[in-house]
Each structure stands twice: as C-alpha cells, then as structure tokens.
Amino acid sequence: MSSEQPVGRIRFMDRQRVNLDGFAVEDADLGLIALRSPHDPEPGLVISDGQVVEMDGVPAADFDSIDAYIARHGLDLAAAPEAMALTDVQFARLAVDPGVPRAEVIRLSGGATPAKLARVLALLTPPELGMAMAKLRARRTPGNQAHVTNRLDDPLLLAADSATAAAFGFREIETTVPVLGDAPSNAVACLIGAAVAAQGVLIQCSVEEALELELGMRGLTSYAETVSLYGTEQVFTDGDDTPWSKAFLTSAYASRGMKMRVSSGAGAEVLMAGAERKSMLYLEARCVALARAIGAQGVQNGGIDGASVAASVPGGLRELMAENVMVMMRNLESCSGNDALMSESDMRRTSRTLPIVLAGSDFVFSGFGSIQRYDNMFGPSNFNAEDIDDFLAMQRDWGIDGGLRTVPAARIGELRRDAALACRAVYAHLGLADFSDEHVELAVDAAGSKDLGETDTLAVVAAAHAIREGGLTVVDIVAALDETGYEAEAERVVEMTRARLAGDYLQTSAIFDEQLRVLSLVTDPNDYAGPGTGYRPSAQRQREIDEIRQARGVDDLRAEQALAAVPLLAAAGPAQAGQDPRDVVIGVSPAVGRDVWRCLSGLSVPDVLGELLAGLEEEGCAGRVVRFNNTVDLGRIGLAAARLAGSGIGIGLQGKGTALIHRRDLSPLANLELYSVAPAVTPELYRLLGANAARHAKGATPDPARNPYTDEAIEARYHTTVIALMALERAWVRAGSPAEELSMKGLR
Amino acid sequence: MTETRSLSGKPVGELTLDAVRRGEVSLPDLRIHPETLDRQASVAQAHGNPQLAGNLRRAAELTLLPDDEVLAIYEALRPHRSTPEQLTALAESLAGRGLPRCAALLTEAAEVYARRGLAG
Numbered sequence: 001m002s003s004e005q006p007v008g009r010i011r012f013m014d015r016q017r018v019n020l021d022g023f024a025v026e027d028a029d030l031g032l033i034a035l036r037s038p039h040d041p042e043p044g045l046v047i048s049d050g051q052v053v054e055m056d057g058v059p060a061a062d063f064d065s066i067d068a069y070i071a072r073h074g075l076d077l078a079a080a081p082e083a084m085a086l087t088d089v090q091f092a093r094l095a096v097d098p099g100v101p102r103a104e105v106i107r108l109s110g111g112a113t114p115a116k117l118a119r120v121l122a123l124l125t126p127p128e129l130g131m132a133m134a135k136l137r138a139r140r141t142p143g144n145q146a147h148v149t150n151r152l153d154d155p156l157l158l159a160a161d162s163a164t165a166a167a168f169g170f171r172e173i174e175t176t177v178p179v180l181g182d183a184p185s186n187a188v189a190c191l192i193g194a195a196v197a198a199q200g201v202l203i204q205c206s207v208e209e210a211l212e213l214e215l216g217m218r219g220l221t222s223y224a225e226t227v228s229l230y231g232t233e234q235v236f237t238d239g240d241d242t243p244w245s246k247a248f249l250t251s252a253y254a255s256r257g258m259k260m261r262v263s264s265g266a267g268a269e270v271l272m273a274g275a276e277r278k279s280m281l282y283l284e285a286r287c288v289a290l291a292r293a294i295g296a297q298g299v300q301n302g303g304i305d306g307a308s309v310a311a312s313v314p315g316g317l318r319e320l321m322a323e324n325v326m327v328m329m330r331n332l333e334s335c336s337g338n339d340a341l342m343s344e345s346d347m348r349r350t351s352r353t354l355p356i357v358l359a360g361s362d363f364v365f366s367g368f369g370s371i372q373r374y375d376n377m378f379g380p381s382n383f384n385a386e387d388i389d390d391f392l393a394m395q396r397d398w399g400i401d402g403g404l405r406t407v408p409a410a411r412i413g414e415l416r417r418d419a420a421l422a423c424r425a426v427y428a429h430l431g432l433a434d435f436s437d438e439h440v441e442l443a444v445d446a447a448g449s450k451d452l453g454e455t456d457t458l459a460v461v462a463a464a465h466a467i468r469e470g471g472l473t474v475v476d477i478v479a480a481l482d483e484t485g486y487e488a489e490a491e492r493v494v495e496m497t498r499a500r501l502a503g504d505y506l507q508t509s510a511i512f513d514e515q516l517r518v519l520s521l522v523t524d525p526n527d528y529a530g531p532g533t534g535y536r537p538s539a540q541r542q543r544e545i546d547e548i549r550q551a552r553g554v555d556d557l558r559a560e561q562a563l564a565a566v567p568l569l570a571a572a573g574p575a576q577a578g579q580d581p582r583d584v585v586i587g588v589s590p591a592v593g594r595d596v597w598r599c600l601s602g603l604s605v606p607d608v609l610g611e612l613l614a615g616l617e618e619e620g621c622a623g624r625v626v627r628f629n630n631t632v633d634l635g636r637i638g639l640a641a642a643r644l645a646g647s648g649i650g651i652g653l654q655g656k657g658t659a660l661i662h663r664r665d666l667s668p669l670a671n672l673e674l675y676s677v678a679p680a681v682t683p684e685l686y687r688l689l690g691a692n693a694a695r696h697a698k699g700a701t702p703d704p705a706r707n708p709y710t711d712e713a714i715e716a717r718y719h720t721t722v723i724a725l726m727a728l729e730r731a732w733v734r735a736g737s738p739a740e741e742l743s744m745k746g747l748r
Numbered sequence: 749m750t751e752t753r754s755l756s757g758k759p760v761g762e763l764t765l766d767a768v769r770r771g772e773v774s775l776p777d778l779r780i781h782p783e784t785l786d787r788q789a790s791v792a793q794a795h796g797n798p799q800l801a802g803n804l805r806r807a808a809e810l811t812l813l814p815d816d817e818v819l820a821i822y823e824a825l826r827p828h829r830s831t832p833e834q835l836t837a838l839a840e841s842l843a844g845r846g847l848p849r850c851a852a853l854l855t856e857a858a859e860v861y862a863r864r865g866l867a868g
Contacts, residue, residue, distance in 0.1 A: 068860050073799060106796060210819055217815060219778045233864070237827045242866055244857035245825035247803070251850070252818050254807030257780030295803025331797055475773045482765060494765050501760045502752050503784040506804065507791060522795055 018345035024312040031275020031283070034266070034310060034319035035122040039277040043116035045084050047077055056115040064233040066286050069243035070114065074293030079111030091116070092123040095132045095329065098530030102135055109329035114285035117329060121322040122281055126355055129321045133359035135528045136328035138521040139509035140535045142360040144403030145335065146170035146370035148190055149377035153182035153460050154452060155189035156435055156443035159423035160416035162193025165370040166201045167415050168388065169405045169544075171511040172223065174367055176206040178377050179457075183207045185432075185464035187220040188477060192426055193419040195481075195489045200496060200512030202259065202505075206378075209249065216258040219474030219497055220467075222505075223259035225300045225335065225366065229290055230264065231283025235274040247294035259505055261298035261335055262291045266319055267306015280310055284323045292330040297508045299327040300366040302337020302356075307382070311342045317352050324361060331521070333509035339367035341380040349382050357394060357402045360535065362509045364402050372448040385447070395545050401537045405544035416444045425484035426477060430470075432463035557724040561597050568606050568746045569593030575626040575739040578646035582621045584697050586612055586651045587641030590629050590732035593742055596725060599657030600679040600718050603686075610747045611683045612651055612659075615690020621647065621697050623690070625744055629737035632729045635669050638662030640739065647697035651689065656725045657681055661693045672696055673704045679718050680708040755779035755811060782808035802849070809847040821850075825857055828868045832858040835867075 005011065013019070028037040046054035052071035053060045063071060083091070086108070094100045094108065109117060124132060146165040150157050158175065165173055173194055175186045187205040194201035202222045205215050215221045227249055230236040236243070246262070253260035264287035266280035275283060284301060291299045301323045303310045310316040320337060327334040338353045357364055368391070369381030376384065383391055388404070395402045407415075420443045427433045442452050466472075474497055482490035499505070499516050510520035517523070528534030537545060569592065578585065586609060589596070597605050609625055616623040626644060628637045638652025639662045648664040652671075657678035660671040673692060675681045688705045695702040752760040756776035767773050785808035793801040810818055824830045824838060839854035861867040 065860055065864050065866060068864075072856070073802075103796075110796075209822075213819070214815070217779070218775070237866065240826055242825065242827055242857070242861070244853060244860070245822060245827075247853060248806075248822050248825050248850070251803050251806035251810055252822060254785065254804055255780070255810035255813075255818065256815075257778075292797075292799055295797075295799040295801070295806075297797075297800055473775055474778065475768055475775075478765065478768050482769065487765070490768075491765050494763065494768065497778060498760050498763045501754050501763070501778070501780055501784065503780055503788040506785075506788050508795070508797065508800065522791055 018343065018348060020344040021348065022308070022312050026313050028277055028279075031270040031278060031280065032313050033279045034313050034315040035279055035281050035322070036119070037277060037279035037282065040118065040279050040282040041115050043084065043113055043119055045075070045080055045113050047080060050077065052077070056113050065242055066231070066233055066236065066290055069247070070286070070289045070293050074289045075113070076107070076110035079107050081111070083108040083111035084113070084116060088119045088123055091120040092128070095120065095136065095325070096124065096128045098131065098135055098528065101529065102526060105136060105329060106331045110331070114289045115282060117289075117326055118279070118282040118285040121326055124322065124325070126318060126321070129318065129325055130355055130359040132325045133321070133328065133356070133361060134534065135526070136325060137360065137362055137526050138328065138331065138333055139362045139511070139519055140524045140526045141519050142401050142403055142535065143171045143363050143511050144169065144365055145172035145174060145363045145367055147339070147367040147376055147378055147381055148173050148175050148370055149177070149186070150371060150375040150449040151178060151377070152449045152452065152455050152457055153177055153179060153186055154443065154449060154455055155185055155423050155427060155433070155460060155463065156420040156439060157446055157449055157452060158186055158189035159193035159196070159419040160443050160446070161371050162190040163197040163415040163419035164412055166194040166197035167407045167412060168370065169403055170201070170368070170370065171403070172202045172204065172363065174204040174206055174225070176377050179461065180207060180211075181461050182464045183211055184215060184220065184467035185460055187215050188426070188467060189423050191220055191474070191477065191493065192423045192481070192489070195492045196419040196422055197415045199492050199514050200516045202511065213252060213256060216253065217256045218472070220477070221258070222496070222500060224253055225261045225263055227260065227262045227296075228264065228268075229262050229287040231269050231278070231286045232274050232276050234276070235269045235272045238272060238274065243290055243294060250294050250296050254506055257500055257503065257506070259510060260296065261300055261333060262294075262296045263300040263304060264288070264291070265301040265304035265306055265323060265337060266316075267303055267309030270309050271306055281319050281322055285326060288323070288326045288330055288332070291327070292332060296332065297506065297510075298333025298335060298362070300335040300337070301327060302366070303340065303342065304337055304366070305340060307337060307340045307342040307352075311348070311352065320352070321355055324356065331508065333362045333521075335363040335366035336361040338365045338382045339378065341373070341382055353382055354394070358398060358400060360400065374450070375448050389548075389550070392548050396548055399545070401535070401541060401545060406548045409549060413444070420444050422481065422484070422486045422489060425486065426480040427463060429480040429484050430466075430472065430476060432466050433459045552720060552724065554724045554727050557721060558595060558728060561595055561728070564597035564604055566597065566604070566606060568743070569625070570743040571627070572741045572743045575644055575741050577644050578624075580622065580646040582697065583646030584616050584621050584623050584649050584651065584693050585641040585645040586623050586625045586653060587637040587739075588625060588627050588742070589632055589634070589637060589654045589729050590627065591729040592627060592653075592655045594732055595728045596655030599655065599681075600721060601657050601681050603657065603683060605655055606747055607683065608653065608657065608686050611686035612653070612690040613744070613748060615687040615692075616694045618687075619691045619694030619698070621694035623651075625742040625747075626739050627742050628739045629732065629734050632726060632733060633668070634658055634660060635662070635671060638671055639664070639666065639668050644739070649693055649697040651693050654678075655729060656722060659686065659689055661689065661696060663696065675705070675707060677707050677710065677714065679714055680710050682708070752784055753781045755781050780811065782811045785811065806849045806853065809850050812846060825854070827866045830868050832862040832867050835861065
C-alpha cells in the first residue's frame with residue numbers, strides 16, 4: 001500500500017455517506033452471491049408413481065428435511081412436467097407478459113422446484129420484476145404495514161402513535177418491546193390507539209411464540225409474522241425448529257383464529273455462516289417453496305434482517321425484489337421487506353424501495369417505521385417517521401397508491417389526544433396504571449419518546465404484568481372503553497372481533513378495509529392484464545394521494561400576501577417624465593401595492609423599495625416609484641422606468657423580488673445588472689443595486705453586484721410560489737393602462 | 749348458509765357491545781369454530797391453495813386442544829426434543845382423539861427426524 005493519500009477529489013468522495021456502507025466482494029463460498037452461485041443445483045424433478053424421487057439433483061434418500069417437506073407437500077405434481085419442461089427464458093416471459101393470465105403463471109409455478117424458480121427469476125431485469133409484481137401479487141389493492149414502538153414502551157405514546165399510523169392509512173400495525181415483560185401492555189395500547197383512528201387495523205405484537213399466541217388467543221392481537229424459515233437445514237435447526245414444527249405452529253395460529261405469515265429472506269443463512277455455498281435467491285426459493293408447503297398464507301421476505309447483506313453484493317437489490325415476486329408466483333401474500341435500514345445513503349435506501357412502491361405489493365413495507373428511527377425497537381426501518389412526507393410526495397409524484405394518505409394536521413392532533421386519553425382511561429379503569437394530565441399532554445405532542453422526559457417505566461412493567469396475570473382479554477378492553485365514555489371505540493373493537501370469527505381474513509393476502517370488508521386473494525383478486533387493467537385508485541383515493549398538506553394554490557398565496565398588506569404605496573396620479581439628471585425611476589409590477597406585498601426572500605416589498613431608495617440617495621440620486629400596469633415583464637418594466645427617468649436609468653422590481661437596472665437606450669432584455677435569484681436577495685444587496693443604479697446615472701461604471709449563489713433546490717422551493725405570484729400580477733395587467741406614481745410615504 | 753358460531757357455540761351475531769355490557773361474553777366466545785376453519789379450508793382449496801386448505805383443516809382439529817397442549821406438541825416437534833417413538837406415540841394419541849391430520853404430520857416428522865438426526 002502506498003502511504004500517499006488519494007487526491008482531493010477522491011478524499012471528497014470518500015466522505016460521502018454512501019461510503020459508510022459495507023460492500024462485499026462476491027464470494028460464493030460464503031454465500032455472498034445474490035442471484036446465482038456456481039454451486040446452485042441444476043433444476044430437475046423426477047416423479048415416479050406419484051412421488052417425487054429426485055428434486056433439483058438430490059435423490060429422495062438424500063433429501064434434507066426442507067427438501068423432504070417440499071417434495072411431499074409443496075409441489076403440484078400435475079403441473080410439474082409442463083412447468084419443468086419450460087426453458088428458463090420461456091418461463092420468465094410468461095411471468096412478465098401481461099397477456100398471460102396470472103392464474104396460468106400461478107398454476108405453472110406450483111409445479112416448479114425451488115431451483116427452477118430461482119433460475120427463472122434471476123433472468124428478470126428490474127423493469128421486468130416490476131411488471132411481474134404488478135401482475136402476480138395476490139391482492140388487487142396495495143397495502144402497507146407500520147412499526148409502532150418506542151424505547152420506553154410508554155402506553156400513552158404507543159396509543160397516540162398507533163392512532164397516527166392508522167390515520168395515515170396503515171392496515172397492519174406491528175409493535176414489539178425492548179422489555180419482554182411489557183408486551184401485553186404494548187398490545188393493548190396499540191389496539192386502543194388504532195381503534196380511535198380507524199376501523200379494521202390488524203395488530204401484531206412481535207415477541208416469542210408462546211406469548212404471541214397467548215396475546216392472540218385473548219383477542220388483543222390479530223396477526224403474527226415472526227415465524228422464521230431458513231434455506232438450509234443447518235440454520236433451520238440452529239434456529240431451533242424444523243419444517244414440521246413450523247407447519248404445526250402455522251396451524252396453531254390458525255386454530256386460534258389468527259392471521260399468520262412466515263418470515264424469511266436473503267442474508268440470514270450467510271450471517272449464520274450456513275449458506276452452504278448457495279446463492280441467496282436459491283436459498284430463498286427453498287424458503288418460499290416451504291412456506292407454500294406448510295400452508296402459510298403469506299411470506300414476509302425481501303431481506304428483512306439480512307437486507308444489508310444482500311445489498312452488499314452485486315445485484316443484491318434485484319435479488320430482494322425477486323424474492324417478493326417469487327412469493328407471488330407461489331400464490332402467497334407478499335409482505336415485501338423494506339423494513340430494515342439497508343444503507344446510510346438516502347439515495348441507496350430510496351433506490352432499494354422505490355421499484356416495489358411503483359409496482360405495488362400486498363404490503364409495500366413489512367414495517368414502515370411510522371415512529372422515529374431512535375424509537376424503532378426492531379431497529380430503524382428503511383423508511384421511518386422522518387420519511388413519511390417524502391413517501392407521500394413520492395406517491396403523488398408517480399400517481400400511485402402506496403397505501404398511505406395525508407391527514408390534516410389538526411386531525412392528527414385530535415386523534416393523538418383521543419388515543420392518549422382513551423388509553424389512560426382504560427388503564428385507570430382496569431387498575432393497571434395511572435397517568436398524569438402532564439403525561440397525556442407530552443404524549444400528544446411528542447414526536448418521539450425523547451420528548452416525554454423521565455417516565456415511570458416500572459409502572460408499565462406492572463401494568464403489563466397485571467394484564468397477563470389477570471387474564472385480561474379483548475372483552476375487558478371493550479368493557480373498559482365503553483364504561484369510560486369511548487363507546488364508538490368499544491363498538492369498533494367488538495365489530496372487529498366479530499369479523500375475525502368469520503375467518504375470511506385467514507385467506508391469502510387478507511386485510512380489512514375501513515368498512516371492515518375483507519380484501520384478499522378471494523374477495524379482491526389482482527386482475528392486472530396490461531395497460532388499462534388492474535388496480536386504479538378510486539377518485540376519492542386519488543384525492544387522498546394528491547392532496548398533500550403542503551400543496552398551495554393561488555388562493556392560498558393571495559391570503560398569505562394579504563397578511564403582509566400595509567397601507568402604503570397608494571396610487572398618486574399618472575407618472576410624469578422626469579427632467580432632473582439625478583432622477584432614477586423604480587418601476588414596479590402591476591400587483592405591487594395591491595395583492596403582492598412580500599417578496600420570495602421574505603422581505604416586504606416596501607422594505608425592498610426603502611433599501612433601493614436609500615442606495616440611490618447614498619450616491620446622491622433621488623428615486624421615485626412608478627407602477628407599470630400594462631406588463632409583468634421585468635425587462636419592459638425596467639426599460640419603461642428608465643425612459644421616464646431624468647437620468648435615463650431605471651430600476652425594475654417585480655413584487656416577487658427580482659430586480660434589475662436598465663438604461664433608456666437598451667433593448668428590453670439587455671439590462672445592466674440583474675438579481676435573478678429573488679429568494680436569496682438580502683437588504684444589503686438591494687441597497688447596493690440602488691447605489692449602482694445611481695452610479696450608472698452619474699455616468700460611472702460600477703462593479704456589478706453579484707447574484708447570490710445557492711446550491712439548494714431553490715427552484716423546487718419557489719417555483720410554485722412564483723407561478724401563483726405571477727398569476728396575481730397578471731390579474732392586474734390592463735393593456736394601454738398608463739403608468740402611475742406611487743406614494744413613497746412611509747417607505748424609509 | 750348456517751350462521752357462523754364461535755367455539756362456545758354462540759352465534760357470532762350475538763357478540764355485541766350490549767352482550768359485553770351484560771357480561772355475557774367470555775373467552776370461548778372469542779375463539780374461532782372448527783367448522784369455520786373447515787369452511788375456509790374449502791375456500792382456499794377452491795382458490796388453488798390446497799396447502800393452505802390443509803393447514804386450516806389441521807387448525808380445525810387443534811381447536812379441540814387446550815392452549816397448553818398445543819404449545820406442548822409444538823415443543824415436542826422442535827429439534828432433538830423427542831425420539832421417533834415418542835412422536836409416533838403422540839401421533840397415535842392425537843389420531844385417537846379426532847386429530848388425524850395433526851397425527852399424520854407427527855408421523856411424518858418421526859420418520860424424517862430419524863433419518864436426518866433431528867430426533868432426541
């Protein structure tokens with residue numbers, strides 16, 4: 001190694017955040033290989049007397065427990081000969097081609113071995129994966145899931161945040177605990193919060209299986225997704241399970257009426273040094289085939305805890321998306337990952353998630369961190385509370401439904417208060433804990449648990465203990481809500497409990513909508529078959545997507561400008577040509593003194609005029625203000641001002657703050673100096689412009705003022721305001737209307 | 749179509765807020781009924797997922813067992829917990845109690861565990 005340090009350009013690049021990420025050299029021996037390892041088996045299937053006798057190169061006598069389960073239960077042997085006879089390219093084309101019905105791809109995939117589907121999906125390019133996802137996902141309507149947790153397991157904050165998540169449109173809320181004993185309390189708090197904001201939100205409390213089942217059996221939670229599958233027998237066994245124990249557990253959840261999906265995803269085997277030299281996609285193909293074989297309705301995959309492992313190797317993000325599509329090909333619900341922060345780079349983490357958002361999945365995230373990163377007890381998600389507005393803007397930008405919606409700020413405040421109060425009331429009524437008024441106020445306003453200050457975490461442990469040992473069920477929560485004045489919320493929880501007993505939500509890809517209708521593979525099947533088909537947001541849903549709270553129209557701007565109006569700049573008669581060689585005219589645009597009072601920089605128009613006049617005066621000139629009513633064009637305004645001025649020099653000023661110096665003998669576009677970046681012009685710069693105009697009037701050649709430079713997305717910030725401001729200006733234009741002097745009283 | 753009932757036999761329609769107020773709702777009223785699971789299994793079968801159907805049919809059987817026993821069987825199926833003979837015995841006991849599908853799962857596990865060294 002040379003001790004010489006790299007050049008500045010490289011040192012600069014080294015400092016960018018993306019270089020905090022780890023990038024691995026592809027290494028099949030360690031399983032650090034995304035789509036295809038030289039050690040992946042050749043796809044193959046031999047059937048004899050209705051039994052699989054060889055699968056993917058392994059004879060039945062040598063099947064490990066995963067092979068054995070898949071071979072016995074996971075394959076549609078009637079479809080297998082046809083499916084396995086397809087070339088990889090033929091199969092891949094069927095998956096992507098919108099002219100081939102989803103049902104046909106599902107049928108053939110049922111007969112494909114894990115190695116076969118891995119080979120097929122490894123062929124798909126990113127846009128092809130997107131097309132396949134749009135067509136093959138089970139549910140027509142896309143959905144989304146939120147994480148709701150905090151460092152303190154604070155019930156009031158959990159309730160407020162759960163209500164917030166439900167209001168934003170999440171149809172599943174997953175909580176977990178930093179302190180295992182708190183779990184029952186977290187489940188209850190999230191249940192109450194969600195019920196305050198919306199009907200039909202499914203709640204999960206992710207903890208060890210016995211406790212998770214217990215919470216579900218008491219009706220406090222309604223789904224589970226932490227039943228992990230692994231792609232090698234060694235890692236599966238290290239995880240203290242077998243395919244049979246997982247199959248049994250899957251049935252155990254269903255027997256208690258709980259929706260359940262399994263969890264797998266690239267990287268887990270690599271992290272356990274148990275990848276057996278296979279590619280991530282092949283190992284995941286085994287997991288997905290096993291998920292189908294044991295009768296799970298869905299899979300959470302796309303890396304999950306190992307997402308950053310996949311992201312560290314070439315093609316890793318493609319592999320993550322291919323995992324999701326594979327789940328869909330097996331006709332299962334896809335909960336599509338994006339739930340672990342896989343990069344320090346905002347661009348890389350967006351790059352990882354965006355294709356899935358655009359294609360649409362049953363659940364775009366298997367845990368969007370609806371709380372701040374630091375409060376996410378699963379670890380930060382790939383998108384978090386910091387990113388909710390970004391996500392809402394992305395939905396709107398692309399005109400797609402990622403499952404979320406804007407909620408008016410005041411509504412969020414109301415819901416958080418109702419949720420915190422309802423939670424407090426229930427805890428008090430059931431003798432679980434007492435919370436102060438101050439605690440309620442802090443939870444309502446908190447952006448995260450750090451805003452709560454010191455809390456009594458022992459009280460939470462005690463409350464959770466009381467829930468568990470007291471055997472509290474959802475019936476007790478309903479009764480407590482009802483008796484403390486939350487009848488509507490009590491009714492919601494009862495209705496949901498009743499709806500769950502019908503069992504419809506145990507079908508593939510089921511969610512409840514806010515009218516408590518089940519949307520699933522059965523009731524809302526994906527019917528995408530090319531342009532003009534498939535899911536389209538309803539008009540109402542499209543409005544929810546489009547109407548983000550930051551959007552502004554001309555009326556909003558008119559109202560904002562009116563707030564800055566002052567009784568200055570009154571019209572003072574027709575403008576006259578000046579004779580004095582020290583006379584400089586400041587020409588202003590038509591809406592100045594009428595509808596436009598504040599520049600993009602935030603300075604008031606009278607203050608800007610005051611600075612210009614002061615600059616003129618400093619150099620011994622006298623300024624006056626003339627409004628031109630026949631144009632909004634700054635060049636023409638400045639030139640017309642110069643032609644009125646005794647000095648032949650004019651300043652043009654648009655109400656938005658753009659300013660220039662003009663001379664009577666120039667063409668409109670050939671000005672002397674121009675401040676084009678209106679948002680960044682300071683009082684000092686306006687004063688300098690005035691002074692320079694005076695120097696021009698005196699025949700000098702001043703050093704031109706420099707436009708302030710900014711590397712911010714200045715146009716993104718101001719262009720919508722500029723459009724509205726120009727509309728206000730345009731509304732005052734009257735062709736042939738004469739220029740008029742404006743009163744300078746009060747300007748300095 | 750017959751009305752959906754909860755495990756207690758109570759029609760689901762009777763699970764109302766008023767019933768809660770009268771103290772007439774208890775835990776068995778919140779549990780899903782095996783007939784419901786069997787019906788959902790038929791729906792899954794008709795929608796091209798016989799494995800999900802099989803799972804729901806096993807689940808219908810498991811509604812017969814108390815929670816502790818369900819968790820105990822799960823524990824018995826984890827790696828290196830049970831000998832093949834123990835699993836087979838458990839399977840026979842389940843079959844005798846009206847859980848043939850769960851029994852079949854255990855029988856199969858016993859065979860594979862023995863071959864793959866996953867038995868206790």
